[in-house]
Amino acid sequence: MSCEYALFLGCTIPNRLPHLExxxxxxxxxxxxxVRDLPGFACCPDPVxxxxxxxxxxxxxxxxxxxxxxxxxxxVLTLCSGCFETLKTADYVLRNExxxxxxxxxxxxxxxxxxxxxxxxxxxxxxxxEDVRPEKIESTVEKPLKGIKVAVHYGCHVLRPSxxxxxxxxxxxxxxxxxxxxxxxxxxxxxxxxxxxxxxxRSVDEDTTNRMIEEKLRYVRMSGADLLCVICPFCLxxxxxxxxxxxxxxxxxxxIPVLYYPHLLALAQGVSADELHFKFQRIKPDxxxxxxxxx
Amino acid sequence: MVETSSSIDSRFRSLITExxxxxxxxxxxxxxxxxxxxxxxxxxxxxxxxxxxENTLLGKRDRTVKSPxxxxxxxxxxxxxxxxxxxxxxxxxxxxxxxxxxxxxxxxHLQEEAKALLEFGMVSPPTKAILSRREKLKxxxxxxxxxxxxxxxxxxxxxxxxxxxxxxxxxxxxxxVVEE
Numbered sequence: 001m002s003c004e005y006a007l008f009l010g011c012t013i014p015n016r017l018p019h020l021e022x023x024x025x026x027x028x029x030x031x032x033x034x035v036r037d038l039p040g041f042a043c044c045p046d047p048v049x050x051x052x053x054x055x056x057x058x059x060x061x062x063x064x065x066x067x068x069x070x071x072x073x074x075x076v077l078t079l080c081s082g083c084f085e086t087l088k089t090a091d092y093v094l095r096n097e098x099x100x101x102x103x104x105x106x107x108x109x110x111x112x113x114x115x116x117x118x119x120x121x122x123x124x125x126x127x128x129x130e131d132v133r134p135e136k137i138e139s140t141v142e143k144p145l146k147g148i149k150v151a152v153h154y155g156c157h158v159l160r161p162s163x164x165x166x167x168x169x170x171x172x173x174x175x176x177x178x179x180x181x182x183x184x185x186x187x188x189x190x191x192x193x194x195x196x197x198x199x200x201x202r203s204v205d206e207d208t209t210n211r212m213i214e215e216k217l218r219y220v221r222m223s224g225a226d227l228l229c230v231i232c233p234f235c236l237x238x239x240x241x242x243x244x245x246x247x248x249x250x251x252x253x254x255x256i257p258v259l260y261y262p263h264l265l266a267l268a269q270g271v272s273a274d275e276l277h278f279k280f281q282r283i284k285p286d287x288x289x290x291x292x293x294x295x
Numbered sequence: 296m297v298e299t300s301s302s303i304d305s306r307f308r309s310l311i312t313e314x315x316x317x318x319x320x321x322x323x324x325x326x327x328x329x330x331x332x333x334x335x336x337x338x339x340x341x342x343x344x345x346x347x348x349e350n351t352l353l354g355k356r357d358r359t360v361k362s363p364x365x366x367x368x369x370x371x372x373x374x375x376x377x378x379x380x381x382x383x384x385x386x387x388x389x390x391x392x393x394x395x396x397x398x399x400x401x402x403x404h405l406q407e408e409a410k411a412l413l414e415f416g417m418v419s420p421p422t423k424a425i426l427s428r429r430e431k432l433k434x435x436x437x438x439x440x441x442x443x444x445x446x447x448x449x450x451x452x453x454x455x456x457x458x459x460x461x462x463x464x465x466x467x468x469x470x471x472v473v474e475e
Contacts, residue, residue: 011419014398014437018429029470041440043417049405050412052392057454064440064448065418097315107451129404160372161385170376196334200369203404208338208367277432 003131005050005077005122007035008087010044013079013182019277020233021261024079024124030140030269032131033076040068044086047157048200051086053150060107063092066121067113075120076241077127080158081232084123085165085178085274090166091121123158124261125231126167129175137182137273142270144184149287150152150264151188151225152176153216156196179261180229183268190223197238213242217254226288229264236260236281255257257285267292304356304387310394311351316386323348329374329384334366342367344374346385351387360394366402368392399462409458416442 013020024272028035042065050058065087069076078084094101095117105114128137154168154176162170171194177187198212217239220228239258246252263276273289311317329344330336337342341364350358359365366386374384395401408418416439420427429436449455 009437011417013426014429015417015419015421018425018432020436021434022432037435037437040440043412043441045412046408046418050368051389052366053396053401053409054452054457055389055393055452057452058447060448060452061445064444068440093315102317107448110447110451156369156371156373160376160385162376194354194373196369196371196373198334198369200371201335201367204366204402205335205339208335211338212334248366295432 004034004036004074004117005127006038006074007077008044008065008069008076008083009037010078010080010083010233016019017233017236017280019280020079020236020260020262023260023266023271023276026271027265027269028276031128031136033077033132036072036073036074038068038072041065044083044262047085047089048084056103058086059090059093060104062086063104064108064111064113065116066091066119067108067115069119071117073119073207077122077124079086079124079288080234081123081155083233084121085157088121088123089164091117091232092283105234119212120260121266123167123231125158125175125179128179128261129168134178134182137179137265138184141265141268143268143295145264145268145292148185148186148227148291149223149225150180150227150229151190151220151223152193153197153228153230153235153239154194155230158163158231159194175232176229176261179202180264183265185264185268188223188225188279191219191224194218197232197235197242199234201240202238206249208280209238209242210246213238214246214250214252214254217243217246217252217256217294220256221254223258226278226291227259227264227285229259229261229265231261232259240282255283257288258283302357303354306353307356307360308351310353311387311390315382317390318382318443319382320351320387322380323382324380325349325360325429325436326379328377328379329382330373332373332377334371334373335369339367342366346383347388347391348384351391359391360398361400364396365401396457398455399460400467401461403461406458406461413446413455413458414442416440416445 159170168175180187195216198209202209327345368388372385
């Protein structure tokens with residue numbers, strides 16, 4: 001397989017959780033997926049806050065990013081589900097809403113850019129599942145994670161609205177489990193698998209966000225999973241830092257490691273835990289790393 | 296609270312139905328699937344998507360656009376996905392928030408985020424500590440868009456003025472924001 005994508009990092013991964021970028025670049029290299037860092041990308045911007053302030057500005061700024069990728073002639077690979085929803089929605093509405101493209105291009109002309117609609121926006125999950133395929137992932141695994149039980153959390157902005165995002169079945173998706181199985185690990189089912197992480201209300205209603213985190217973790221713990229695996233940095237922040245916070249706020253005692261999928265795959269590809277910098281996460285995955293060590 | 300005809304804004308409903316996603320508003324038959332599947336409603340019954348749609352249908356601008364409850368939506372789109380009538384509930388709530396923002400009624404944290412976007416071109420710009428961490432992690436130097444380019448666009452759409460126009464808590468109380 002030879003393909004190349006424009007790597008859209010967004011803000012959260014490169015500027016708050018750069019260790020996630022480390023594992024992502026590692027696994028993509030091991031899977032022969034070429035990525036290019038294009039100059040000139042800006043904030044996606046965030047699909048919860050900025051669409052709410054002014055949907056048109058949100059679309060204009062997103063299409064500016066698409067125009068940057070179009071100039072390079074590369075499809076866009078996003079690592080954050082927020083960035084994915086923003087860029088994919090912009091692309092979708094520019095193709096479907098009458099007159100919008102002309103209005104957006106009028107604004108973009110002021111900075112010498114134009115949206116043409118010539119590139120595709122892809123989520124990391126999609127690239128791994130549809131373009132790379134689980135068989136290829138499996139072929140790069142040196143240390144199958146046999147017996148490691150993984151609870152997957154899809155999150156919202158990769159699945160819904162399905163009419164726009166078109167990644168997987170919004171209520172019965174299987175792509176994430178498939179790429180987890182490719183590492184040799186076992187995906188486990190749990191109640192409230194599709195509960196939103198709640199980051200969208202973090203700044204306006206802390207109690208609700210805490211209770212959303214707690215309910216998810218309660219069922220993950222009941223499932224006997226060794227870890228919770230996510231594909232979005234905001235979900236990771238919610239369940240990692242958020243887990244620490246709810247233990248204080250609600251008096252709970254959760255200690256469930258939260259891994260970004262590239263971290264899980266990198267471990268299966270034989271990368272040492274030291275190179276993955278778990279020290280930057282609040283909940284240390286020592287117990288599961290020890291289990292993997294003994295495999 | 297007794298509703299009077301003066302609290303009904305007849306133009307308000309069409310402001311929503313004239314938007315691309317808002318035209319699905321009229322299809323609502325109030326079955327409450329949206330509230331039943333809403334992850335926020337489970338914990339905070341103040342946020343009730345069915346009631347937001349009902350109030351929008353009835354032209355109750357004050358109870359939607361001027362009510363802080365619309366800002367409790369996480370935009371998870373579960374309601375839109377599950378609505379048996381194809382009402383784009385979450386998108387309609389986004390349109391309501393846009394109207395609310397035009398009146399300066401958006402939360403303070405969004406003003407902060409928007410100001411960061413205008414200043415740096417991104418909401419979470421790299422700090423010195425992060426740049427040195429990136430170097431230690433052997434990550435490449437990323438060349439982001441010049442912030443002036445972002446400001447040119449936000450001034451063309453009037454976004455910069457909108458961000459400045461946020462009303463303080465005291466001001467919103469004076470304008471009679473409905474709190475239930």
